Structure formats: structure tokens, C-alpha cells
Amino acid sequence: xxxxxxxxxxxxxxxxxxxxxxxxxxxxxxxxxxxxxxxxxxxxxxxxxxxxxxxxxxxxxxxxxxxxxxxxxxxxxxxxxxxxxxxxxxxxxxxxxxxxxxxxxxxxxxxxxxxxxxxxxxxxxxxxxxxxxxxxxxxxxxxxxxxxxxxxxxxxxxxxxxxxxxxxxxxxxxxxxxxxxxxxxxxxxxxxxxxxxxxxxxxxxxxxxxxxxxxxxxxxxxxxxxxxxxxxxxxxxxxxxxxxxxxxxxxxxxxxxxxxxxxxxxxxxxxxxxxxxxxxxxxxxxxxxxxxxxxxxxxxxxxxxxxxxxxxxxxxxxxxxxxxxxxxxxxxxxxxxxxxxxxxxxxxxxxxxxxxxxxxxxxxxxxxxxxxxxxxxxxxxxxxxxxxx
Amino acid sequence: xxxxxxxxxxxxxxxxxxxxxxxxxxxxxxxxxxxxxxxxxxxxxxxxxxxxxxxxxxxxxxxxxxxxxxxxxxxxxxxxxxxxxxxxxxxxxxxxxxxxxxxxxxxxxxxxxxxxxxxxxxxxxxxxxxxxxxxxxxxxxxxxxxxxxxxxxxxxxxxxxxxxxxxxxxxxxxxxxxxxxxxxxxxxxxxxxxxxxxxxxxxxxxxxxxxxxxxxxxxxxxxxxxxxxxxxxxxxxxxxxxxxxxxxxxxxxxxxxxxxxxxxxxxxxxxxxxxxxxxxxxxxxxxxxxxxxxxxxxxxxxxxxxxxxxxxxxxxxxxxxxxxx
Numbered sequence: 111x112x113x114x115x116x117x118x119x120x121x122x123x124x125x126x127x128x129x130x131x132x133x134x135x136x137x138x139x140x141x142x143x144x145x146x147x148x149x150x151x152x153x154x155x156x157x158x159x160x161x162x163x164x165x166x167x168x169x170x171x172x173x174x175x176x177x178x179x180x181x182x183x184x185x186x187x188x189x190x191x192x193x194x195x196x197x198x199x200x201x202x203x204x205x206x207x208x209x210x211x212x213x214x215x216x217x218x219x220x221x222x223x224x225x226x227x228x229x230x231x232x233x234x235x236x237x238x239x240x241x242x243x244x245x246x247x248x249x250x251x252x253x254x255x256x257x258x259x260x261x262x263x264x265x266x267x268x269x270x271x272x273x274x275x276x277x278x279x280x281x282x283x284x285x286x287x288x289x290x291x292x293x294x295x296x297x298x299x300x301x302x303x304x305x306x307x308x309x310x311x312x313x314x315x316x317x318x319x320x321x322x323x324x325x326x327x328x329x330x331x332x333x334x335x336x337x338x339x340x341x342x343x344x345x346x347x348x349x350x351x352x353x354x355x356x357x358x359x360x361x362x363x364x365x366x367x368x369x370x371x372x373x374x375x376x377x378x379x380x381x382x383x384x385x386x387x388x389x390x391x392x393x394x395x396x397x398x399x400x401x402x403x404x405x406x407x408x409x410x411x412x413x414x415x416x417x418x419x420x421x422x423x424x425x426x427x428x429x430x431x432x433x434x435x436x437x438x439x440x441x442x443x444x445x446x447x448x449x450x451x452x453x454x455x456x457x458x459x460x461x462x463x464x465x466x467x468x469x470x471x472x473x474x475x476x477x478x479x480x481x482x483x484x485x486x487x488x489x490x491x492x493x494x495x496x497x498x499x
Numbered sequence: 500x501x502x503x504x505x506x507x508x509x510x511x512x513x514x515x516x517x518x519x520x521x522x523x524x525x526x527x528x529x530x531x532x533x534x535x536x537x538x539x540x541x542x543x544x545x546x547x548x549x550x551x552x553x554x555x556x557x558x559x560x561x562x563x564x565x566x567x568x569x570x571x572x573x574x575x576x577x578x579x580x581x582x583x584x585x586x587x588x589x590x591x592x593x594x595x596x597x598x599x600x601x602x603x604x605x606x607x608x609x610x611x612x613x614x615x616x617x618x619x620x621x622x623x624x625x626x627x628x629x630x631x632x633x634x635x636x637x638x639x640x641x642x643x644x645x646x647x648x649x650x651x652x653x654x655x656x657x658x659x660x661x662x663x664x665x666x667x668x669x670x671x672x673x674x675x676x677x678x679x680x681x682x683x684x685x686x687x688x689x690x691x692x693x694x695x696x697x698x699x700x701x702x703x704x705x706x707x708x709x710x711x712x713x714x715x716x717x718x719x720x721x722x723x724x725x726x727x728x729x730x731x732x733x734x735x736x737x738x739x740x741x742x743x744x745x746x747x748x749x750x751x752x753x754x755x756x757x758x759x760x761x762x763x764x765x766x767x768x769x770x771x772x773x774x775x776x777x778x779x780x781x782x783x784x785x786x787x788x789x790x791x792x793x794x795x796x797x798x799x800x801x802x803x804x805x806x807x808x809x810x811x812x813x814x815x816x817x818x819x820x821x822x823x824x
Contacts (some may be wrong), residue, residue, distance in 0.1 A: 121736065129630050132623075133640050136647070136704065142661045142671065158668045159661075297506040305513045306562075312521055313559035322552040326824060333820040335567045337761045337813045341787055341802040343566055345795045346573030350565075360505055364513075369566025372559055401551055402525040430651030432768045433784075437791065449653040453772045457657075464661070464669055471657040475650045482649035486642065493709065494716050 147468035148274035154464045165269045167216060169225050172202040173261035174252050182253075192255040199248035199266065218244040218266040225265035278469035286460075288470055290444060291451040295429060295474070297360060298439070298447055302367035302428045303421055309368070310375030311417065315405050317376065318383040319391060329380070335373040343370070344437045351438070360445070363438040370434070371424045378423075381495050382416035383409060419492025422485050426478050448474040517558065524554045571806065578799035592800040602801075604779055605786040608695055609764070609808075612782060615696070617759040619703045621752060624710025628718055629740060641715065645708035652705070652768030659701045660773065663687050689778045698780055701769050706762065710755045717751040718744060757812050764805055783808075 145159045156168065174195045182191050200213045217226035220234060220242045228234040230246040240254040244266060252262050282288040316322075317329055347366060348358070356362045386409065394404050410417075428434075432449040439445050446455065452470050460466045482489065528550060529535065533543035581588050596602045627644055631637035647655060664670030665686040667677040673684040688694045721744050729743045745752075767784030774780045776789060787801035 125630050125634065129627070129634060129637075129640050132627060132630075133643050136644050136707075138671070139658045139662050139704070140646070140650075143658045146661060146669075155666075155668060158674055160671075160674075293503055297503050301506055301509045301513060304510055305517070308514060308517045309558045309562065312555040316552040316555035320548075320552040320555070322549065325552075326821070328556070329824065330817045330821055332563070334813050334817045335563060337809050337816060338567050338571065339765050339802065339805045339809055341765070341784060341805055342574045342799075343570035344791060344802070345577055345799045346570045347566060349795075350573075361509065364509060365562075366566060369562045372562055373567065376559060400525065400529065401548075401555075402521070405555075426649055430654070432651070432653050432771070433788075436788075449651055449768075452657065453653050453768070457772065464664075467657055468661070471654045475654040478649040478651070479646070482646065483642075486645070489648075490712055493712055 143468050143471055146464055147278055147472045148276070149465055150273070150275070150277060151463060151465050153270075153273065162274075163272050165271050167267050168270050169265065169267050170203075171222075171225070171263055171265050172199065172206055173263055174202065174250065176258045176261045179258045192253055193258050194254075195250075195252045195258065195262070197250060199244065199250060199264070202264070213248040214269045215244055215246050215248055216267045216269055218242070218250075218264065220263065220265060222263075222265065226267050278465045279473065282456075282466055282470050282473065286456070286466070286470070287443065287446075288448065288451060288473055291446050291448045292473065294439075294445055295447040295449075298363055298367070298435065299425060299428045301364045302371070303424045305364065306368045306371040306375050306424060307417060307421060310372055310379055310420070311410065311413070312405070313372075314376050314379035314383055315401075315409055317380045319404075319409070320401065332373050332376050332380075336377060338373075340370055340433060344433075348437055358438060358440045360439070363434060366434055366438045367424075367428050367431075371427070374423065375420050378420050378492060378495055379413060379416050382413055386412055415488060415491060416495065418485070418488040419495065422481060422489045423492055425481060426489075429478055520558065521555070525551070528554065574799040574802050574806075578796060578803050580796050582794045582796050584795060588796075592796045593804075596797065596800055596804075601781055602786060605776075605781040605783050606804075608780065609782045611695055612699060612702075612763045613760055613808075616699050616702050616706065616763050617756045619699070620706035620710045620759050621714075621756050623703065623707040624712075624755065625714050625745075625752070627707070627711045628715035629744075632715070632718060641708075641711060644711055647705040648708045650705070652701075652766060653772050655701050655705055656769050656772035659704075663697060663773075688774055688780075691779055694774065694778055694780050698769055698773055701773075702763065702766060706759050710759065713751060713755050714748065717748040721747050757815070761809060761812055764809055 142159050145162050146154055149159065149162060153162070174197065176195070178195050178197065179193045180195070181193055199215065200211070203213065204210045215230045217229060218234070219225045219227035220236050221227075228242075228244075230244055233241050233243040235241055238254070238256070240252070242250070242252050242262075242264065244250040244264065250264060252258070252264070283292075317325060317332075343366070347369075351357055351359075351362045351365075356365070390408060390412075391404055394408055399407070430449065432453055435447045435450050436454075439447065439450070443455070448470075452467075452474060456467060456470050460470075528547050532550075533547040534540075535544050535547070537543075577584065578592050579587060579589060581591070627641070631640050634640065650658070661669060662671045663686075665673065665684055667673040667684050670684070670687075672687055677684060687697050725743055725747070726739055729739050734742065765784060767782070767788050770776055770780055770782050770785040771788060776782075776785045781789075783801055783805050787798050787805070790798040790801065
């Protein structure tokens with residue numbers, strides 16, 4: 111329809127490019143987080159995440175051990191005898207930093223002023239007739255005519271291949287207690303998703319298919335409660351929980367999430383149930399089925415899509431919640447959920463440790479993303495039922 | 500007992516209890532109280548049917564009443580007392596609050612949020628919905644734009660910390676600035692006034708997907724004939740969009756707009772995680788949390804102010820719902 115003759119191709123190019131630009135814009139921040147979560151702290155501060163797939167060249171300095179000096183006999187062929195140190199750069203790196211693995215030298219030098227003066231394989235002449243040569247795979251030879259007393263410094267540039275590993279994840283899960291937070295989030299989320307569905311389904315059936323006085327008013331109340339700010343409930347309900355002895359606990363947060371999730375649950379389910387075909391329900395009633403039977407045998411199975419929609423909503427909402435968890439769960443670290451853990455602990459104690467923060471954030475959003483991409487259909491359907499009606 | 504075990508037990512007791520309640524209460528009603536036999540069978544059936552809806556509704560009404568209706572009054576009455584809750588001070592908390600410059604900052608910032616975030620999200624949502632409508636890879640594009648909806652506000656804030664970071668090797672914005680030749684990197688979250696906009700970008704990033712999904716469905720619902728007629732009359736694509744499609748989906752646009760407005764008034768996570776309300780970025784929900792656990796009187800007063808702001812939308816929502824019934 112939009113393709114009016116002659117303009118179609120130009121217009122569709124513009125549309126394609128605009129959408130592509132928007133998609134990239136939307137995706138970039140998340141990709142930055144994902145990439146950073148696999149890089150270690152040094153790599154993150156040395157180069158930006160968007161250059162992470164490329165090798166970077168970095169300059170290093172190691173000291174050759176003077177203790178390994180060997181005297182060379184001048185003999186017949188060499189005019190001067192002297193002293194030399196030979197070995198491989200990789201061993202020196204291993205001795206200084208503990209990192210092992212082959213090295214690729216791209217340039218080398220012997221002074222801090224000219225750290226990359228020579229190409230690998232060259233013999234670099236130094237002052238007082240000394241020479242240094244380093245090959246591309248790291249073999250070095252330092253030669254001096256006089257005895258070597260101090261460790262000579264070797265400067266070189268090395269290709270650092272892009273490195274991605276799971277160290278950040280390992281660290282947050284093992285030593286930062288993110289594993290406990292993950293389990294706590296799961297513990298909060300599942301009952302807080304299952305219980306409101308059940309309660310809401312019965313209420314929605316009553317509001318959709320049973321005749322009684324005050325039904326209209328109740329529906330209006332539910333619609334009104336949809337927008338009541340959660341903030342109002344925090345202080346009174348926490349003191350109520352304290353009065354009845356629940357206090358700040360998992361039981362308390364399950365109850366709270368149940369209460370806060372109900373208006374949307376009832377609203378969504380009622381809207382869906384009202385649309386179910388009247389004939390089926392009427393004929394079941396004529397056949398002598400009670401309301402309880404109609405509900406369990408007919409309405410519940412038919413309402414599966416709406417139940418799934420709400421379940422996904424509530425799951426995402428509870429999993430991602432920070433406010434309710436901060437107020438209704440104990441403030442001690444063993445009952446932190448992931449959002450609280452990140453916002454109140456990691457951002458403070460690990461503020462500059464970007465790799466750790468990224469891994470923690472990604473751990474907390476991995477499950478919702480999985481749910482989102484596998485069950486997107488139901489989520490969209492629920493959104494539409496909740497808003498367009 | 501480990502929380503996980505406790506959780507499993509709660510699901511079991513909760514679900515089992517609910518099922519048992521609904522089943523047992525129905526049995527009691529039908530078999531014990533008003534059995535459908537004997538001389539009064541007819542009257543009993545009617546009576547049972549009068550009571551049954553309330554059996555179905557009882558748990559939901561209890562939970563709604565306790566967690567959403569009671570707090571409106573509970574919070575208001577608590578806000579009339581002092582910090583400890585021992586002394587009645589009338590509207591003292593509100594008076595102190597109005598004199599607090601930080602509260603005024605929070606109020607004006609919140610006003611900015613309410614003006615900008617729903618408008619921008621709806622605009623981008625509508626734009627993307629229209630552009631992807633006839634695109635072959637439109638579903639994939641929409642799926643990606645929609646994705647932030649699944650991410651927590653805390654997670655989103657962290658994601659954007661990597662964009663805003665005050666270090667050209669981490670923060671994308673500073674990397675771009677440095678590439679264009681600025682000398683020192685800047686902390687965008689500390690620029691007065693503009694930092695608010697940078698925080699809003701995060702919520703717009705999340706909410707655009709929501710607006711897009713709903714508006715996209717609404718656009719699909721626009722009758723083809725109206726569009727065809729407009730094209731036959733010589734209207735171009737822009738004209739068709741603004742004069743034919745937008746007016747027809749206006750009710751949906753309003754719903755999306757108000758839904759996001761309500762959300763904006765509740766979200767404290769982003770400000771809390773990004774700036775903690777510093778550098779003049781305070782908004783009402785985060786202002787309230789700064790008093791939570793310290794001064795319940797003040798906290799409830801702020802909550803009630805939020806309620807007052809939401810009230811017109813609530814009334815409008817109820818009237819819409821009643822009209823449809």
C-alpha cells in the first residue's frame with residue numbers, strides 16, 4: 111500500500127536502513143555488557159570492548175637474569191670473547207607474572223626511550239659494544255664484552271590475542287555470593303508467580319461468568335487498583351507483617367508480590383474469560399455441571415494462553431524487582447536477591463571492576479532473556495489483552 | 500530450613516491450600532448448607548448460587564484489600580505522624596517536605612520524566628511499528644527492540660553505565676567525544692539538568708518495545724479500505740500515516756501513553772542505581788526510598804503525593820472501563 115508507483119524502491123531502502131540503524135542502536139549497549147563480561151579487568155581498562163575481537167599490541171619490559179650469564183671463549187673465529195645471556199621471553203614472562211604460553215614479538219629494544227627500536231631477528235647494537243637480538247618467537251641473546259653484573263632490561267612489543275574467558279562468572283559465583291543471590295531470586299519468584307495465578311483465576315471466573323450484585327463495581331475497583339503505586343503499601347504492610355510476626359522474610363515477600371500482582375492477573379484473565387464462547391459454558395450448566403466443575407473442566411484449560419501470559423509477566427516482574435525485595439526481605443546478605451546484590455553491594459564494593467559488574471548483570475538478566483525469547487508469543491498476547499481492550 | 504525448601508513447601512501449601520479451599524468451600528455450600536434435595540431444593544440452589552461468587556472471590560478480595568486498598572488509608576494516616584509514629588503532627592510532614600529544596604527538585608524532575616519518557620517511548624514505538632510493518636525482517640527487528648522489556652531496571656542501569664562511563668575505553672559516549680577531538684573525558688551523569696535526560700534514555704530504551712508491540716497491533720487493525728481510499732485520492736505515504744492511520748489508533752496511543760506515565764511514577768531503580776539521586780537527579784520514588792527505614796512519616800507522605808499524582812489517571816481508567824462494560 112505504501113509503495114506508490116515509482117517511489118517504492120527508494121522508500122524501501124530508506125525504511126530498511128532506518129530500521130537497521132535503530133536496531134543497532136538498541137542492541138549496542140547490551141552487546142557491550144555481554145562482551146565485557148568475558149574480558150578480564152586489565153583487558154577492559156586497556157582497550158575498549160568494541161575492539162575486543164582484534165589483537166592488541168602492548169609494550170612490555172622484562173629483565174634477563176644476569177645470574178645465567180655464560181662466558182664465551184673468543185677462540186679462533188670470534189675476535190673478542192665476552193659474556194652472553196640467552197633464553198626465551200616466554201620463560202621470563204612466566205617467571206615474572208605466572209602467565210604461560212607462546213609469544214609473538216613484533217618489535218624490541220633495550221631502553222625505555224626506544225622500546226621498539228628494532229624488528230624481530232635483527233641484531234640491535236647497544237652502547238659499550240653490547241648487542242641484543244630477539245627473534246619473533248621470543249628467543250633472545252644479550253651479549254656484552256664485559257662481565258654482566260646487573261639484570262639487563264629487555265623491552266618488546268607483543269601481540270596480545272583477543273582473550274575471552276569465564277573467569278568473571280567463576281569469580282562472582284564462587285567468591286561474591288552471586289550463587290546464593292541467584293537461588294534467592296528463584297526462591298522468591300516461583301511461589302510469587304504460581305500463587306496469584308490460582309487466586310486470580312477463580313476471581314476472574316466469578317467476575318466474568320457469575321451473576322451477582324456489585325460485580326460491575328468490583329471490576330471497576332480492580333481497574334482502579336491496577337495503577338495504585340506500590341510505594342503506598344511499603345510502610346503500612348511492613349509494619350503489618352511485623353505485627354503478625356512474619357517480619358521481613360520470604361513468606362512476607364511472597365504475600366506482598368501476590369497482592370501486588372493480583373489486579374493485573376484478575377484484569378487479564380477476566381478479559382480473556384469473557385471472550386470464551388457462551389454456548390460451551392451454558393450447555394455444560396444445562397447438563398448439570400456446577401460452577402466449580404465448569405471452572406476446572408472447561409474454563410481453566412481454555413484459558414491456558416491467558417494464564418501463560420500472566421505467568422510470564424509476573425515472573426519477569428518479580429525476578430526483576432528491586433523495590434519490594436529491598437523492603438520485604440531481610441537486609442542481611444544471605445537473603446539478598448540478585449537485583450539487591452548488584453545495586454547495594456557490587457556497585458559499591460566492586461564499583462571499578464567492570465568485568466565483574468558485567469558478569470553479575472548478565473547472570474541476572476540471562477533467565478529473563480531466555481524466558482523472553484522462548485515465550486515471546488504469550489508475552490505479546492498478554493500485553494495486547496491488557497491494554498487494547 | 501533453607502529458603503529453597505521453604506519455597507517448595509510454600510508452593511505446595513499455597514497451591515494445595517488454595518485448591519483445597521475452593522473445593523471444600525464449594526462442597527460445604529452444596530452438600531451441607533444448601534443441599535439441592537429435599538423440600539427446599541429449588542430455594543437452596545438459588546441461595547447457593549447467591550453465595551458461590553463470593554467464595555470464588557474471597558481470597559482475591561482479601562489480598563487486594565490488605566495489600567492495595569488498606570495501604571492507601573494506612574499510608575495517609577501514618578504520614579500524619581512524626582518519625583517514630585508516636586506524635587500526631589497533622590500535615591507537618593507535608594509542610595516540611597514542601598520547604599525541602601530536594602523535594603522540589605524531585606517534583607520538577609518527576610514532571611520532566613512524566614512529560615518526556617512517555618512521549619519519546621510512544622513516538623519511537625509508533626515510528627518503529629510503522630517502519631517494520633511491511634519489512635521482511637520486521638519480526639526480528641521488533642523482537643530486538645522489544646528485548647529490553649525483559650531486563651530488570653538494575654540490569655538496564657548497569658548496561659548503560661558501560662555507555663556513560665567516564666573513561667573513553669569503557670564509555671561509548673566518551674569514546675565518540677574523544678574520537679571527535681575533545682581533550683578530557685566527561686562524566687555525563689554529573690552535567691546538571693542534562694544528566695536527567697541521560698537517565699530518561701534508559702527508561703525510553705526499555706519502554707519503546709512495549710509501545711511498539713501494542714501500536715503495531717493497532718496499526719494492523721486499521722481497516723484496509725480507509726487506506727486504499729486515501730491512496731486512490733492521491734495521498735502519499737506520510738499523508739496516509741498522519742491523516743488516516745494515526746487518528747484511527749488514537750485511543751490506543753492514549754492507553755500506551757498513560758500506561759507508561761504510571762510506570763514512570765513508580766520506577767526508582769534507575770536513579771537509585773545510576774546516581775543515587777545525587778547531582779540533581781532525584782525523583783519522587785527515589786526520594787521516598789531515601790527516607791524509607793529512617794523516617795516512615797516522611798516516606799509515607801511522599802508515597803501519598805505520588806498517589807495524588809496518579810489519581811486522575813486512575814479515575815480516567817475506571818471511567819473508560821465502565822464505558823466498555
